[in-house]
Amino acid sequence: xxxxxxxxxxxxxxxxxxxxxxxxxxxxxxxxxxxxxxxxxxxxxxxxxxxxxxxxxxxxxxxxxxxxxxxxxxxxxxxxxxxxxxxxxxxxxxxxxxxxxxxxxxxxxxxxxxxxxxxxxxxxxxxxxxxxxxxxxxxxxxxxxxxxxxxxxxxxxxxxxxxxxxxxxxxxxxxxxxxxxxxxxxxxxxxxxxxxxxxxxxxxxxxxxxxxxxxxxxxxxxxxxxxxxxxxxxxxxxxxxxxxxxxxxxxxxxxxxxxxxxxxxxxxxxxxxxxxxxxxx
Amino acid sequence: xxxxxxxxxxxxxxxxxxxxxxxxxxxxxxxxxxxxxxxxxxxxxxxxxxxxxxxxxxxxxxxxxxxxxxxxxxxxxxxxxxxxxxxxxxxxxxxxxxxxxxxxxxxxxxxxxxxxxxxxxxxxxxxxxxxxxxxxxxxxxxxxxxxxxxxxxxxxxxxxxxxxxxxxxxxxxxxxxxxxxxxxxxxxxxxxxxxxxxxxxxxxxxxxxxxxxxxxxxxxxxxxxxxxxxxxxxxxxxxxxxxxxxxxxxxxxxxxxxxxxxxxxxxxxxxxxxxxxxxxx
Numbered sequence: 001x002x003x004x005x006x007x008x009x010x011x012x013x014x015x016x017x018x019x020x021x022x023x024x025x026x027x028x029x030x031x032x033x034x035x036x037x038x039x040x041x042x043x044x045x046x047x048x049x050x051x052x053x054x055x056x057x058x059x060x061x062x063x064x065x066x067x068x069x070x071x072x073x074x075x076x077x078x079x080x081x082x083x084x085x086x087x088x089x090x091x092x093x094x095x096x097x098x099x100x101x102x103x104x105x106x107x108x109x110x111x112x113x114x115x116x117x118x119x120x121x122x123x124x125x126x127x128x129x130x131x132x133x134x135x136x137x138x139x140x141x142x143x144x145x146x147x148x149x150x151x152x153x154x155x156x157x158x159x160x161x162x163x164x165x166x167x168x169x170x171x172x173x174x175x176x177x178x179x180x181x182x183x184x185x186x187x188x189x190x191x192x193x194x195x196x197x198x199x200x201x202x203x204x205x206x207x208x209x210x211x212x213x214x215x216x217x218x219x220x221x222x223x224x225x226x227x228x229x230x231x232x233x234x235x236x237x238x239x240x241x242x243x244x245x246x247x248x249x250x251x252x253x254x255x256x257x258x259x260x261x262x263x264x265x266x267x268x269x270x271x272x273x274x275x276x277x278x279x280x281x
Numbered sequence: 282x283x284x285x286x287x288x289x290x291x292x293x294x295x296x297x298x299x300x301x302x303x304x305x306x307x308x309x310x311x312x313x314x315x316x317x318x319x320x321x322x323x324x325x326x327x328x329x330x331x332x333x334x335x336x337x338x339x340x341x342x343x344x345x346x347x348x349x350x351x352x353x354x355x356x357x358x359x360x361x362x363x364x365x366x367x368x369x370x371x372x373x374x375x376x377x378x379x380x381x382x383x384x385x386x387x388x389x390x391x392x393x394x395x396x397x398x399x400x401x402x403x404x405x406x407x408x409x410x411x412x413x414x415x416x417x418x419x420x421x422x423x424x425x426x427x428x429x430x431x432x433x434x435x436x437x438x439x440x441x442x443x444x445x446x447x448x449x450x451x452x453x454x455x456x457x458x459x460x461x462x463x464x465x466x467x468x469x470x471x472x473x474x475x476x477x478x479x480x481x482x483x484x485x486x487x488x489x490x491x492x493x494x495x496x497x498x499x500x501x502x503x504x505x506x507x508x509x510x511x512x513x514x515x516x517x518x519x520x521x522x523x524x525x526x527x528x529x530x531x532x533x534x535x536x537x538x539x540x541x542x543x544x545x546x547x548x549x550x551x552x553x554x555x556x557x558x559x560x561x562x
Binding site: 009010011012013016063064066068069223225256257258260261262263265266269 | 290291292293294297344345347349350504506537538539541542543544546547550
C-alpha cells in the first residue's frame with residue numbers, strides 16, 4: 001500500500017508527519033498523522049492510537065494535543081486518523097449537522113444507504129490503517145494502546161473492548177460511553193446501522209461490557225465543566241457497567257475543565273505515561 | 282479600559298483567556314490572549330510577552346505553542362498580541378501579500394498613508410497593551426520578559442533593545458534580525474515608514490546595536506532547515522553585531538528544524554525556563 005507524505009516536520013527530536021493514501025476500506029483518500037519519536041536505528045516502538053471527536057480531522061490533536069514532548073520522552077509512536085471519509089461523492093448529514101456524516105463517522109461500518117458506500121471507519125481504523133502503519137513505520141504491533149476524545153473516546157473504548165488481546169491499554173478523554181442511550185448516538189447509530197439493535201450494542205461501550213466484553217482496566221478523564229457531560233457523555237453509566245463486570249475503571253473527574261483541547265492537552269501526558277507503563281511491561 | 286472576554290478555558294490548572302478591546306492606539310478592536318497559571322490569591326506574577334510572526338494572530342501560539350505546561354510550573358503569565366490591526370477600513374497590502382499589511386504590522390508605528398491611520402503596533406504593544414494587562418491581570422510589571430517568532434522575534438529584539446530597563450530578559454525564535462538588509466524588511470520598513478532611514482534603524486535589531494543599544498544578553502534559537510534562514514533571517518548579522526557590542530548572545534542552531542510551530546514548541550520550554558531564571562532573580 002502506498003503512502004503520500006503531505007508534510008513532515010522535525011519536532012521534539014522526532015518526525016511529525018501527515019500522510020494521505022487511497023483507502024480501500026472507505027473508497028476515498030484518507031489523511032492521518034503519525035509522530036515517530038527519536039529512536040535507535042532498527043528499533044520497533046510501541047504505538048498509541050488516538051481517535052478524534054466530532055468535527056475533527058487528524059489535525060486537531062496534531063496541532064493542539066501537546067503529545068509530542070511526552071511521546072519523545074517515552075518512545076511512543078502516536079497515530080491520529082481522520083473521523084470520517086471525505087471528498088466528492090461522500091454523503092453527509094442532510095442538514096449538514098456537525099454530529100452525523102462528515103467529521104462524525106462514529107467508528108462504525110455503515111449498513112444504511114447512502115452511508116454504507118464510504119462510511120467504513122471501523123474497518124479502516126481496525127484493519128486497513130494498522131496494516132498500513134505496520135508497513136511504513138517502525139511500530140511494534142505487539143505493543144499497542146488506544147485512546148481518544150468524545151466520539152473518539154467511544155471509538156477507543158469500543159475497539160479496545162472488541163480486541164482485548166490487541167491493546168495492552170485503553171483510555172479515553174470525555175468519551176461517549178453509551179451512544180445507545182444519548183442523543184448523539186441515538187441519531188448516529190440508526191443513521192449508520194438502521195434498526196439493528198444488536199449492531200448498536202456492538203458500538204456502545206457500556207452495552208459491550210453488559211454483553212460480556214472484558215478488559216482488566218480502563219482510564220478515563222472527564223471535565224466537570226464539560227457542556228456535554230450530563231446529556232451526551234454520562235460517565236456514571238460506565239462506572240456502573242465496570243463495577244458489575246469487575247473492570248478496574250479509573251475515572252477522574254476534573255473540576256473546571258471543559259470539552260476542549262485545553263482539557264485534553266492538560267491530561268495528555270498523564271495518559272501517555274499510563275499507557276507507556278503498560279506498553280513497556 | 283474595558284475588556285471583553287472572548288473565551289476562557291481552564292488548562293494546566295490555569296486560565297487561558299482570549300480578550301477583545303477597543304484600542305485607542307490602532308483605532309480598531311484588538312484581540313489578544315493571556316494565560317494566567319495557577320497562583321496564590323493576591324500574588325503578582327512575572328509576565329512573558331510573545332510576539333507572533335507574519336500571517337499569525339494571537340491564536341497560532343495559543344493553540345500550537347505548547348507553553349502552558351511550563352508556564353504553570355514556572356508561574357509565568359504569557360501574553361500573545363495580534364500582529365496587526367484588523368477590521369473594516371484597515372488598509373492592506375495592495376496585492377494582498379502575506380508579508381505586508383494585515384498580519385504583518387512589523388511592530389512599528391506607520392507614518393505613511395494609508396497605513397498611518399491604524400498600523401500603530403509599536404504604541405499598542407509597548408504602551409497600551411501593557412497598561413491594559415497591568416490593570417486586568419495579576420502581573421508584576423517589574424518582572425517582564427519578551428520573546429517572539431520571526432517577525433515577532435524582530436519585534437521582541439527591537440522592543441527589548443529599546444527598553445532595556447523594562448525587560449529582564451529577551452529571546453527569540455528564528456527572528457528577522459536585520460530587516461533593513463532583507464527582502465521582508467526592505468518592503469515593510471519603507472512601506473510603513475517611508476524614506477526615513479533613521480526610523481528604519483530604530484526598527485532593526487542589528488542597527489539598534491550598531492547605534493549603541495545595549496543589553497546584557499540575548500537568547501536565540503534558529504532551525505537550520507528553516508526555508509527563510511539564508512534570505513530573510515541571517516542570524517550571522519546578529520552574531521557580528523553582538524560580538525562588536527559585547528552582548529552575550531546565545532544562538533543555538535538546530536539541525537533539521539524548520540520555521541514552524543513544530544520548531545517553536547520544541548524549544549518553548551527551554552526559553553521559558555531561561556526567562557524564569559532571570560525573572561525570579
